[in-house]
Amino acid sequence: LPGLPRSKEKPPPGEFELIARLCAGLKPGRRTILGPGDDCAVLAPVKRPLLVTIDSMVEGVHFRRPWFRPEALGRKALTVNLSDIAACGGWPLASVVNLAIPATLEPRFIERLYAGLRRAAVAAELDVVGGNITRASALAITVALIGEARRSILRRDTARPGDQIFVTGTVGDAAAGLKILEGRRRARGAARRFLIERFLNPTSRLRAGQRLAAMRPAPAAIDLSDGLWQDLGHLLDASHAGAEIDADAIPLSAAYRAAIGDDPELALGGGEDYELLFCARGRWSPAELSQRLGVAVHRIGRVMRASDGIRLTGGTRRGRAPRTAGWDQLRSRDSK
Numbered sequence: 001l002p003g004l005p006r007s008k009e010k011p012p013p014g015e016f017e018l019i020a021r022l023c024a025g026l027k028p029g030r031r032t033i034l035g036p037g038d039d040c041a042v043l044a045p046v047k048r049p050l051l052v053t054i055d056s057m058v059e060g061v062h063f064r065r066p067w068f069r070p071e072a073l074g075r076k077a078l079t080v081n082l083s084d085i086a087a088c089g090g091w092p093l094a095s096v097v098n099l100a101i102p103a104t105l106e107p108r109f110i111e112r113l114y115a116g117l118r119r120a121a122v123a124a125e126l127d128v129v130g131g132n133i134t135r136a137s138a139l140a141i142t143v144a145l146i147g148e149a150r151r152s153i154l155r156r157d158t159a160r161p162g163d164q165i166f167v168t169g170t171v172g173d174a175a176a177g178l179k180i181l182e183g184r185r186r187a188r189g190a191a192r193r194f195l196i197e198r199f200l201n202p203t204s205r206l207r208a209g210q211r212l213a214a215m216r217p218a219p220a221a222i223d224l225s226d227g228l229w230q231d232l233g234h235l236l237d238a239s240h241a242g243a244e245i246d247a248d249a250i251p252l253s254a255a256y257r258a259a260i261g262d263d264p265e266l267a268l269g270g271g272e273d274y275e276l277l278f279c280a281r282g283r284w285s286p287a288e289l290s291q292r293l294g295v296a297v298h299r300i301g302r303v304m305r306a307s308d309g310i311r312l313t314g315g316t317r318r319g320r321a322p323r324t325a326g327w328d329q330l331r332s333r334d335s336k
């Protein structure tokens with residue numbers, strides 16, 4: 001057919017050996033009936049709803065190779081997907097991995113990347129059940145992940161006016177780390193290491209998401225991948241709601257303050273923190289939630305009606321909006 005490649009790209013020499021070596025380290029658990037090596041992996045049936053997600057990390061788009069040890073790259077490729085399962089309050093079950101590899105990349109790099117991914121999978125009690133390798137001009141790691149909802153499912157479309165808005169952990173660290181890696185911001189010592197680590201090696205909040213899924217009613221939630229302001233916008237869009245956010249309440253780490261200062265602009269606009277933002281009904285205090293979720297939780301505002309728009313209050317720079325795509329989108333909606 002016109003437009004279609006005439007034949008499947010032939011695997012380069014050593015490819016099958018590489019795949020065999022990568023798969024040799026995988027030890028699927030009891031829920032996997034048939035792991036890597038056949039045309040499909042086979043999973044035991046589950047009784048509960050399944051969660052399915054997929055995400056890619058592409059060289060030149062999401063990362064530059066010199067920033068990462070290969071193990072860290074593999075781990076992060078899995079973590080960004082685990083974060084989506086966390087945002088829905090689920091348990092990860094199984095994943096498949098596609099590696100797009102430039103011809104110049106050493107097989108050893110791929111083996112180390114896979115070792116990092118494998119270790120992260122074991123830590124998350126997740127089976128890597130299969131994969132694919134293809135040649136490409138840029139390195140790309142794509143992970144598809146299946147999870148299970150054992151409690152409620154956290155959704156974006158269930159926030160209601162009056163809900164309190166919380167975030168886990170601190171925000172803006174990964175964006176600050178990225179700026180440092182890019183040479184656009186300077187920092188020293190422990191702050192520099194912390195911020196860079198938060199970009200290279202983020203944590204998914206699986207446990208926190210699972211505990212949120214046990215709350216009644218189940219909070220609306222989203223993970224912070226695109227940046228707080230933008231992800232908040234996604235959640236509010238889905239819920240047809242507005243919000244009031246207190247700029248002074250945005251949780252900033254000591255390292256962020258050391259490198260960036262007290263201005264939360266980067267924390268509002270910068271992505272890849274992989275913290276959870278959620279909207280809880282009732283009189284939850286941040287202290288109660290921190291204890292329940294096993295991670296620091298801060299209240300940053302509350303859900304309003306859609307007609308109230310999305311307002312940023314407080315701060316020494318009152319009324320000053322973050323200069324991000326996310327903000328532009330919200331401001332234009334605000335002024336409608």
Ligand SMILES: [Mg+2]
Pocket residue numbers: 083084087222223225
């Ligand atoms: Mg997400």
